[in-house]
Amino acid sequence: MVHSMTPKAGLLCMLAAKMAGVPIRLHTFTGLVWPTATGLSRKILMMTDRITAACATHIIPEGEGVKQDLQRCITKKPMKVLGYGNVRGIDLDYWRRKDEKVDNGILTFVFVGRIVRDKGLNELVPAFVRLNQQYKETRLLLVGPYEEHLDPVLPETMHMIETCESIESVGRQDDVRPFYEQSDVLVFPSYREGFPNVVIEAGAMGLPSIVTDINGSREIVENGKNGLVVPPRDEQALYEAMKWMVEHPDARERMAMNARPMVASRYEQGFVRQCLKDYYKAILLA
Numbered sequence: 001m002v003h004s005m006t007p008k009a010g011l012l013c014m015l016a017a018k019m020a021g022v023p024i025r026l027h028t029f030t031g032l033v034w035p036t037a038t039g040l041s042r043k044i045l046m047m048t049d050r051i052t053a054a055c056a057t058h059i060i061p062e063g064e065g066v067k068q069d070l071q072r073c074i075t076k077k078p079m080k081v082l083g084y085g086n087v088r089g090i091d092l093d094y095w096r097r098k099d100e101k102v103d104n105g106i107l108t109f110v111f112v113g114r115i116v117r118d119k120g121l122n123e124l125v126p127a128f129v130r131l132n133q134q135y136k137e138t139r140l141l142l143v144g145p146y147e148e149h150l151d152p153v154l155p156e157t158m159h160m161i162e163t164c165e166s167i168e169s170v171g172r173q174d175d176v177r178p179f180y181e182q183s184d185v186l187v188f189p190s191y192r193e194g195f196p197n198v199v200i201e202a203g204a205m206g207l208p209s210i211v212t213d214i215n216g217s218r219e220i221v222e223n224g225k226n227g228l229v230v231p232p233r234d235e236q237a238l239y240e241a242m243k244w245m246v247e248h249p250d251a252r253e254r255m256a257m258n259a260r261p262m263v264a265s266r267y268e269q270g271f272v273r274q275c276l277k278d279y280y281k282a283i284l285l286a
Contacts (some may be wrong), residue, residue, distance in 0.1 A: 001026060001284065005087065007033070008281055010204055011048050014055035026284060027056040028050040029066055029086055033193030033213070034073075036118075049074050051185050062087055062195045065215025082275040086195045089217040089272030092264055095204035099181055110141040110183035110207075112176050112198045113190070115161075115169070116151035119230065120189030120212065125157045125167070127239035128187075132166045139189075139279045143179045185245050185252070191232050192263055193217055203263040208255035220267075226258045 001024035004013035009026045013192045017025045034045035053059060053075035061067035061083035070079065109128065113119045123144075142161065146152070150246065153161075161167050173179065180186075186202035186209040195216035199209050209227035211217035221227040228238040228244065245252050 003028070003281075005030065005046075005053075007009065008039050009046065010052045011018075014052045018055040024058065024062065025056045026058045027052055028060040028062060029070060029194075030062045030087060031192065032066060032069055033192070035069055047072060053077060060087075060279070063216050066194055067220065069215070080279070082279055083272055084266040085216070086197075086200065086267050086272055088197065089269035090197070090200050090263065090267050091269050092203055092204060094207050094282060095177070096253075097181055097206050102180060106137050106139050106160060107135075107185070108139045108141060108183040109185050109187045109210075109242060109245075110143065110179055110202075111187050112143045112179070112202070113188070114144050114151075115142055115146045115153060117153055118151050118191050120155050121153045123233060123235040124187055124189050124237050125153075125160045125164075125210070127235045127242060128167065129156075129160050129164055130239050131246070132164065134243075136166075137203050138166060138242075138246060139262050141169045141179055141183060142163075142167065143171075143173055144170040144175055177202070177205065179205060180242050181206060183244075184212060184256075186227075187238070187242065188212070188217065189230070189232065189238055190214060190217065195219070200263055204255055204257040206260050208245070208259055210238070210245070222262075222284045224255075226262050 002017040002022050003026040005028040006008040007028055014027055034042050037045055046057055059077055059079040061070055061079055061081055064081055067079055067081055115121055132138050163168055186207045188199055188211050193216040194212055199220045200216055202209055209221050211229055212219045212232035213229050214232055218229055221229055223229040228241045230241050
């Protein structure tokens with residue numbers, strides 16, 4: 001058996017394994033790029049995924065959303081989401097809030113990820129600036145690196161980050177747990193994901209989340225239970241969701257209390273690994 005993951009590795013591994021006559025060729029599809037691509041780029045990306053799927057004997061989509069996209073446009077082969085989705089699982093002992101947040105009267109929103117257009121920063125930053133003008137006791141933490149040469153944010157977005165006193169950008173961090181501990185709500189308005197670990201990590205740290213209605217995020221967050229789900233690329237919806245979190249502290253706290261138990265019941269690392277081991281046994285013994 002050969003098991004591959006990620007687009008480039010999957011294409012090379014599945015082609016090589018098929019040419020070498022490996023009887024069981026398993027590929028895991030994580031985040032799909034082509035659904036948000038356009039033109040020739042989209043066609044090329046779809047073609048490579050079709051080749052990978054054609055060479056694979058077994059396919060694991062990382063989540064139900066990825067599965068639906070694959071079934072619609074890439075392959076009609078049977079495929080199986082393992083457990084509740086996600087490929088890595090989470091170490092609940094590591095992702096645990098050690099210190100309670102000091103109540104300083106400021107509601108802190110946190111974003112963790114690359115500071116790029118594709119992660120929804122061009123909507124998040126202006127939405128927060130509007131919110132902060134109305135509610136001064138709010139703060140936005142941006143945790144992650146900038147990618148000026150790959151997928152930069154708009155110049156006006158960058159200007160707001162640099163000039164708004166209530167926005168703190170701390171760059172890439174080896175350990176993001178202290179920033180979760182300082183925060184009250186994760187905001188993750190990405191345009192596309194496979195199954196975002198950031199949302200799982202934040203939930204394990206006891207944070208409710210505001211996420212966009214995309215693959216993975218909408219599977220982790222149940223609207224109204226452990227967070228809010230808004231349309232992608234929608235600055236107004238993002239503003240209203242953050243405003244709702246400010247104006248409904250009791251409901252926000254209930255979501256926070258639900259966050260870690262929901263992650264623990266679905267994405268604990270041992271459970272995710274056991275799902276994969278069981279699948280290996282099933283296909284090897286079939």
